[in-house]
Amino acid sequence: MLQTRTRDAVIFQIGIAIFLTILLLMILIPFWRVIVTAVIPLDIYTKEGVPFFLSPTKWTSEAFRQLLTHSMFPRAALNSVIITVLGTAISLFFTVPLAYGLSTRSMPGRKVIMTFVLLTYLFSPGLIPVYLLITGMKLTNNYLAIILPPAVSVYNTLVMMGFFEGLPEELKESARLDGANELQVLLHIILPLSKPILLTIGLFYAVFFWNEFFTPILYLNDSNLTPLPVLLRNILISASFNEYVEYNAFSSSSLESLKSAGVIITMLPMFFIYPWIQRYFTKGTLVGGVKE
């Protein structure tokens, strides 16, 4: 953009910078508060509550230690990893072939299949019919109950289809002339070229499954199967209503610190994979798919 440094323009730039700083602080302050609450030593907490600033020399990892050595927390973290990995794998297994098939414009019946897929996107009868289907299939207390109903996102399929359509047709044609069938074309020609889209869509599925908490509450009664967000919710609710007795056993950290430490641990994987997501959505992979 043209940068003419007139007096007006400079004043305007200062205004914009102040606005963006306020915006940034509005996002950062809540997270900062969560961190301080998680690391505050019990004696300071009982004396003066949570200060806005707490010198890092006084920080304690007691709350994290207690959560990670507790019987349920590591188990829940493992369950979340299982759901996320399995869910992402199953989602991609179903999404990729459909997106590839639909990207082949010349395939007879493509419109029929497209309509078949899109109809489910346009009309949804709500929660109860799905609930009856899953309970009818005896999938309660099974991770498939959480993974299968949302496994294929029509939106993600269309984004991936758009990517496949952009690949040069000649590549596929030459492989077909060499006698490769469509499965071989997909596995050996298309997929190696599609790493960006596979990673992007895969990460979006992974984020979805990692965050999922309602369907685990709905379908999993066995507490050994509970994933992290559900356990975190139980801890958070216990704080507001003081009835989750199990966590009163913790003594050297306040319940507030345990809650915040739980929030941070549940958030942590997001921070690790976030730079990867960031890299691809700034490239416009997704924005291009939004308006086809």
Place this chain on the structure above:
Amino acid sequence: MAARVLSSGAFSFARIKPKNVWRTFWRYRWLYLIMLPTLVYFAIFKYGPLWNAQIAFKDFKPLLGVLGSPWVGFEHFKTFINSFYFADLIRNTLIFSLAKLMLGLPIAVICALALHETWFLRFRTFVQTMIYLPHFLSWVIMFGVLLVLLSPGNGLINEIIEKLGGEPIAFLTSPGSFRWVVILSDIWKETGWSTILYLAALLAISPDLYEAAAVDGATPIQRMWFISLPGLLPVIVLVTLLRLGHILEAGFNQIFVLYSVPVYSVGDILDTWVYRQGVLNFQFSLATAVGFFKGVIGLVLILVANRVAKRVARQSIY
């Protein structure tokens, strides 16, 4: 796209002779084969629920099954529409989704304009990274963040209120403030992410326009008002239409996590009600009828929104 596909479902090769039809199909057999698992998946997990949805018109008894239960026509729909909670549920649902749209959209547009205008590009990237982040966090994590800010004991906002001499407010459990918590926390979480679309539209505006404006001596404010904003208008219209198409989606996950009995009167939406009636009170048919009702209205709204979008912006939403 949806509307276009729906109106032309016929096979494109219908005029070809039957023998050739089979040859064409045979040529693509591998393609059908690799799609087959997904199509079976759709038949079971996307169309299975549609089949089950017939209990909206039946008096569903688990022992009789979906097929065996007796038909009752539109009785559940009448019960719902004539009930005292009907108006409450519709009102809460509309308040949440309209407020999130009408407050959130201008804020997102302003943020996008500011990000687009700034000269400090490193700072801009950092701000973008941070404001996109909350979009990827679940509402359970958001609940934890909100407790740290809002709890009456030592929430940051209540501490500020107390320092200013006020009484602490139980924001999450008092009917007077619950709606604001829902609306503002959604804006906090999603505004950053929604700037992406506007930023893309701003980048698409021709630099010639800005240069011409600079030559004519336009102030930065005039530049934003007469070039950037008109450039954003098609996207704003599209986003508004899309959101209006989903007007009955008021944010189930968010409200399910945040609400509690004291705020049911101001916080209960169609989806949370369907969950409680269907899953917790075993009113399967009534709850399905309400879900069906919501689905039909959603379908009509989306098709209308798509139509209007095509007219107004010459673009299809899907």
